[in-house]
Amino acid sequence: MIKRLLQSLCLLLVVLGFNACSSDDNSNMTGDEQTFVTFWINDPQDAKIEEIKQMTIYLTELNSNKKTELVYEGDKKIQKALPTGTYDITVEGVITHKVNGVVEESKVGNFIKGVVISGREMTKAIDIVFKTSSTGFVIEEVFFAGTKTPQGLQYTDDQYFKITNNSDEVLYLDGMLFVQSKFMTNDKQDYTPNIMSEALSAGAILQFPGKGKDHPVEPGKSVIFAENAINHREFNSNSIDLTNAEFQNFRDGVHDVVGLKAAKMITIHDELVVNIQGSYAYALVKMPEGMTTEKLVVDNIYDYEYEMIFGGEAYPSVDSAIKIPNSWIVDAVNLGIADEYMWNVTSPSVDMGYTYITQHVGDEGRYGKAVRRHVLGKNAAGNNVLKDTNNSTVDFAPAVRPSLFKY
Amino acid sequence: MLKHFTIITRPTQLTIIILSLFIHFLSYGQNTRSPISIKVQNEYGVAIPTAVVMIKSDKESVLELTDEAGEVAFKLVPDNYLLEVQHISYSFYSQKLNTLTHNNFTVALKAETNQLEEVVITAKEGTGLTSTSVINRRAMQHLQPSSFADLMELVPGGRAQDPYLGGVNKIQLREVGRVGSNIGGVGNKQYDTSSLGTLFVVDGAQLNSGANLQYTYGYMDNVSSGVNKNINISSGVDMRTISTDQIEKVEIIRGIPSVEYGNLTSGVVKITKKSGYSKWQARFKADGYSKLFAVNKGFESKDSSFKVNVGLDYLNAKPEPRNDLESYKRVTGTVRVSKDKNLNNGGLFSWVSNLSYTGSIDDAKSDPDIDLTGANKYKVDNKFYSLSNIVTYESRNESFFRSIELQTTFNQRFDKINQTKFVQLEAATALPLSTVDGEYDGFFPTANYIAESVVDGKPLDIFAKVVSAFRYNMSAISTDIRAGIDWQYSKNNGRGQVYDIYKPLDPKSTYRNRAYKDIPAYVTTALFAEHISSAKFGQHGLTLALGARGSIMQNLSNDFTMSGKMYIDPRVNVQWTLPSFMVANKEAKVDLTLGWGQQRLFPDLNLLYPEKYYRDVQQLNYFHSNPDYRTVNYKTTVFDPQNKALTPALNNKIEARLDLNLGFHQLTFTVFKERMSNGFRTMNQYGIFDYKRYDTSNIDHDHIMSTPNKEDLPYEQFNENFLYNVSRNGSRTDKEGIEFQYSSNRISVINTRITISGAWFRTEYGNSLPTYRRGNSNANVNGKPYPYLGLYDEMEPKSKYEQLNSNLLLDTYIPKLDLQFSTSFQFNWYYLAKNEPMNGMPSYYVGVDGELRPYDAEEAKGTLLEQLVIPQHSNADKSRRTPMLMDVNLKLSKSFRNKQITVSMFANKLFTYYAPYFVNGTKVNRKGLRDPYFGMEINFNL
Structure with a gap:
């Protein structure tokens, strides 16, 4: 114990000593030498800057601890005469760039350590990377439409969700909830009381299995949550092999078959039947400390009523859902059919828009298509940064080829 | 009544009638007979075929059916007769007749109101012990x-x-x-x-x-x-x-x-x-x-x-x-x-x-x-x-x-x-x-x-x-x-x-x-x-x-x-x-x-x-x-x-x-x-x-x-x-x-x-x-x-x-x-x-x-x-x-050729009125929701 304490003290002394040295260095270099620096802004990886909306470079001279702020004025460069020295550089800004031909606005930034600025003139290229707006899991892709068999019939068991760690750290899915909304995006009713501003009304609630650290997801990496983790090509040659999915839906029904490798989701409330038209919202939810699924299904019951208008008559109806406070929601996406879409079934603070596969009901072209989040670019670690502005209309690319359909 | 009537119209029955008339003629043949023709028509002057015309006196009785022209002819010994004319659709007609004074006679039958009343095209409410x-x-x-x-x-x-x-x-x-x-x-x-x-x-x-x-x-x-x-x-x-x-x-x-x-x-x-x-x-x-x-x-x-x-x-x-x-x-x-x-x-x-x-x-x-x-x-x-x-x-x-x-x-x-x-x-x-x-x-x-x-x-x-x-x-x-x-x-x-x-x-x-x-x-x-x-x-x-x-x-x-x-x-x-x-x-x-x-x-x-x-x-x-x-x-x-x-x-x-x-x-x-x-x-x-x-x-x-x-x-x-x-x-x-x-x-x-x-x-x-x-x-x-x-x-x-x-x-x-x-x-x-x-x-x-x-x-x-x-x-x-809704339905049927052909047509919901109403503040207008239903048919009765 004493030995440990002594070690710590020694370390402290060493640090203090270094500190004294650097101060000395600083005082040694108090000359008037200036360097005229031109900072060039490089394009982020896999993207091309259309326009720099705003950008600020924060410089900290390490010896004098003197701070300088340079504001971008145009021409993809910032020029300034700076005292010669060693600088830490932080860049922050907003740029526009094209994603799939559409101009997007994104936050960018970077941190560059220990840049020596010396000489009469100097040019320094500044690399920028996209900044992640969310720092957790996102639903990257939803494949809900199913496929068509060679005989032209529908096959739906190959649906899947792709969940991606859009942060810079390892995250764990253990104990998180996967929620399907109770309300449908193509059926707007005056549900009373209206709790949408504070909570999502959940129908099916599933829980990811695990004791806490059983299901880690590395930054930028994804997991597949499949309707059924088997090789669907056995039943439909136009489908895919989902044997390697990490999770699968498990409905305790009579006839269901489940894959052997994927972990079964735990059904907490109702059962998840993924609608082949979309028409629901899906959310990833992290319960706060102290909340359990047992408590959730008892304490958070939400009884509501509405008058269903049908054929010129109003039918008073009642139903129940489970309240999921908006603050628990990590990510959410509203799905619909463009022609039928009526409203979002989440609060705008969670999702302001919706995404779709088809324009109209019965579109045969929907089979084998998915919705997928736009990739903004690569971050500093070389991982894709997914667009997450809490607006599925702009965050998602509608009707794209699912990422697992590789052949 | 219809049944009996139709029986008579059949050829075999007619033969019998004619035959019997013939016998009558034979038996009374020694008397001088004068022809008498009777025309049967309705109120509007339209001839009535197949009406039963019966002429009887104390001595004889003859019966004949009118032809297509509504006419019937007899040869009768002049006497006082009773003329009776029957037809299913008309009132019974009878009149005393002296064949000496009349030999052309027109009978106008009145359409039987009773019969018209019997044309019921709706359900009739029974009058029995239960509804x-x-x-x-x-x-x-x-x-x-x-x-x-x-x-x-x-x-x-x-x-x-x-x-x-x-x-x-x-x-x-x-x-x-x-x-x-x-x-x-x-x-x-x-x-x-x-x-x-x-x-x-x-x-x-x-x-x-x-x-x-x-x-x-x-x-x-x-x-x-x-x-x-x-x-x-x-x-x-x-x-x-x-x-x-x-x-x-x-x-x-x-x-x-x-x-x-x-x-x-x-x-x-x-x-x-x-x-x-x-x-x-x-x-x-x-x-x-x-x-x-x-x-x-x-x-x-x-x-x-x-x-x-x-x-x-x-x-x-x-x-x-x-x-x-x-x-x-x-x-x-x-x-x-x-x-x-x-x-x-x-x-x-x-x-x-x-x-x-x-x-x-x-x-x-x-x-x-x-x-x-x-x-x-x-x-x-x-x-x-x-x-x-x-x-x-x-x-x-x-x-x-x-x-x-x-x-x-x-x-x-x-x-x-x-x-x-x-x-x-x-x-x-x-x-x-x-x-x-x-x-x-x-x-x-x-x-x-x-x-x-x-x-x-x-x-x-x-x-x-x-x-x-x-x-x-x-x-x-x-x-x-x-x-x-x-x-x-x-x-x-x-x-x-x-x-x-x-x-x-x-x-x-x-x-x-x-x-x-x-x-x-x-x-x-x-x-x-x-x-x-x-x-x-x-x-x-x-x-x-x-x-x-x-x-x-x-x-x-x-x-x-x-x-x-x-x-x-x-x-x-x-x-x-x-x-x-x-x-x-x-x-x-x-x-x-x-x-x-x-x-x-x-x-x-x-x-x-x-x-x-x-x-x-x-x-x-x-x-x-x-x-x-x-x-x-x-x-x-x-x-x-x-x-x-x-x-x-x-x-x-x-x-x-x-x-x-x-x-x-x-x-x-x-x-x-x-x-x-x-x-x-x-x-x-x-x-x-x-x-x-x-x-x-x-x-x-x-x-x-x-x-x-x-x-x-x-x-x-x-x-x-x-x-x-x-x-x-x-x-x-x-x-x-x-x-x-x-x-x-x-x-x-x-x-x-x-x-x-x-x-x-x-x-x-x-x-x-x-x-x-x-x-x-x-x-x-x-x-x-x-x-x-x-x-x-x-x-x-x-x-x-x-x-x-x-x-x-x-x-x-x-x-x-x-x-x-x-x-x-x-x-x-x-x-x-x-x-x-x-x-x-x-x-x-x-x-x-x-x-x-x-x-x-x-x-x-x-x-x-x-x-x-x-x-x-x-x-x-x-x-x-x-609220109220109303449909107007029309039906029409017309007979031709003495009821042998009937042509009918109907148009349901030809006119409709469906009152609008409000449900939760929304007006429900039912106009034009119902299409008319048309049809027609032809009936042959030959």
Whole structure:
């Protein structure tokens, strides 16, 4: 114990000593030498800057601890005469760039350590990377439409969700909830009381299995949550092999078959039947400390009523859902059919828009298509940064080829 | 009268007449004869052919028919004669005539007002002991129906409906009904007892079957609701299968029928077929939905004692005119033979035999643009053969014994539902196979296959009935007694739902086949006696009918509640005829009729012997990527939903009727109340079962060499409860209302009769027994079904429907043009639907252990049990009311060539007015929602 304490003290002394040295260095270099620096802004990886909306470079001279702020004025460069020295550089800004031909606005930034600025003139290229707006899991892709068999019939068991760690750290899915909304995006009713501003009304609630650290997801990496983790090509040659999915839906029904490798989701409330038209919202939810699924299904019951208008008559109806406070929601996406879409079934603070596969009901072209989040670019670690502005209309690319359909 | 007349018109008869005239001429030939010609015409100067002209004097009498020019010529000895001219459509004409002064004589016949009055194109309200609608041939002809269902427009409260030939047409007497509607209680199969309990009798032969089991298992699982509309188990006779072309008359007994009719709750539809001579009659009808062709002919012997009637008709319907793939076809053929014989002792012996065939086919094919396999087909094919015989002996002496009648009916149906389907598994699936309790391996069906299924039903119904009638007079009271015995045997000899269990139509189904022929027969016997006394007390008349019918269901095992029990239906009808009096030179008559009665209906085979319920749970499902290592094991638990406590459904009816007659004005009011609290329905029963769940997670899936043996695997044991359907006497249908009809005389100037008929109905539906439900929502909780079941008062909200309908019909008959047209203004003054709020609080609850415990709402707070309380809408009892709507229907028929050809057309909903209304502040404008329905037909009478 004493030995440990002594070690710590020694370390402290060493640090203090270094500190004294650097101060000395600083005082040694108090000359008037200036360097005229031109900072060039490089394009982020896999993207091309259309326009720099705003950008600020924060410089900290390490010896004098003197701070300088340079504001971008145009021409993809910032020029300034700076005292010669060693600088830490932080860049922050907003740029526009094209994603799939559409101009997007994104936050960018970077941190560059220990840049020596010396000489009469100097040019320094500044690399920028996209900044992640969310720092957790996102639903990257939803494949809900199913496929068509060679005989032209529908096959739906190959649906899947792709969940991606859009942060810079390892995250764990253990104990998180996967929620399907109770309300449908193509059926707007005056549900009373209206709790949408504070909570999502959940129908099916599933829980990811695990004791806490059983299901880690590395930054930028994804997991597949499949309707059924088997090789669907056995039943439909136009489908895919989902044997390697990490999770699968498990409905305790009579006839269901489940894959052997994927972990079964735990059904907490109702059962998840993924609608082949979309028409629901899906959310990833992290319960706060102290909340359990047992408590959730008892304490958070939400009884509501509405008058269903049908054929010129109003039918008073009642139903129940489970309240999921908006603050628990990590990510959410509203799905619909463009022609039928009526409203979002989440609060705008969670999702302001919706995404779709088809324009109209019965579109045969929907089979084998998915919705997928736009990739903004690569971050500093070389991982894709997914667009997450809490607006599925702009965050998602509608009707794209699912990422697992590789052949 | 028509009958006699037409006999005379036949060539053989004419020959005889001419011959006899010739004899007359011979015998009186020595006298000087002068010719006399008589021309017969109507008020408008149009010649009347085939009028019977008779000239008689003290010495001779001659008879001749007018020719096409309306003329007839005689040669007569001058004398004083009496000239008599008769024609069915005109008043009798007679005049004294001296042939010396007249030799050309024109007779103008007056169209008989009586006859005009008899042209009734609406249902006539019967004046008998109970409320009855009588629909005659003329009314049917004017209505231009496609099937019997269309006649329901003529019953009080009825409205013209577009023919609905794509699905079963159930009869809903005195019920607020909407065809094809499945909302709430209306048209709901839980409230079918009313239509199941409406008896259809064709010339004494019952149509209702006790052994109809035609449905596909999708119907029971409620999977493919699209085809359910063609299925009518436990819902009575499908009215679209009855053709109207061989019908002479229909009587719809809405009130309390005679005890002669039993095993019913709601009423009797009595159909009388055409009998006796008729010309060749053909009818061709076409409308937007169907084409119909019918032909019939009646033959008769000279003395009218032997009659043969034959008829054939064909209907081809496209229920949805834009859909070429769905069709309904009906073929009906009938032969009716009757023979009367006067016996030496003065008695009359008669025999009527009816042989009929009805084939109906619902056909649906898949759209080749959608179904690329082209394999999918659906066909409901029903063949119905009926042979009925009625043998009657009638005494013509004034003896106590009056008559005895023996009726026998054999109805054999051959019903098939053929389905072929290309099944593509939408998800990997496993299926159980075992038909008995226990743990058995299932199998994995292939990804796609062609499934074929036949539902083979052969219901055989045999009815036998003996009725004897007696009469005696005691002072001023004359009494009729009718007594008899009624026996029914129904058995289904079909094979049931036959299919390859490895290739089921629906890979999600839990159905297991059973052969219908293994189901015991349905046998009932009933004894009935009725005592009808009529008496005159001065000017007053009183008729009292007292009847009782005792019925018993046989061939039941002893543990059925109904076994060995006789159920007695008492029925009383009394009619008081007030003294008639004169108003405006017309005789006015007032009748007051009261009735009370009980009607009971036995449950049919489908309700008595329901299918077993199979609960299959996967205990092990090892779906390895190598098919050789796959295995699936089920625990099958079988539940028998048979309810041995079923009792007959009982409908208590009470009604009062007022008939006012003034000349040809007729006004009728009927007030009725019907209460049936034990109609048949399915209700939830709970069962418990246990199963194991094997854990395969410890198996090294990549290195196994054989299927895992479940004995080596760890498992967990679970208990669960679940709900299944049991037939129970739990359906309440209460009907009340006022029916009214007024018909005027035919206003002579405009030849128009006004008929106003209609009804106000209120019908209430609800379950009358408590039921089990899984509470608030059927949601799973923490991976298992919600573990509690509650016992609730309500299965669904009690609902109340009301409507007031009235039809104003103006029918005009212009004899000069032989043109008949009618305009019907059909009003629905309002329609109201209202649900009573439910009590969402259970009285008891059941956990997974199957034990029933009382429910304490306070204790349940904050636990899962709290979700057994079903929240109720604060506006649950808000009524939905739609305001007035009106359709104007036009019908027109015109005869040509002396009624040989009649051309008719109709346009329903030609004009409509649908009042707009507001729902939750939104204006609902119903304008243009209904398309007119047009059709036309041509009738030949050659």
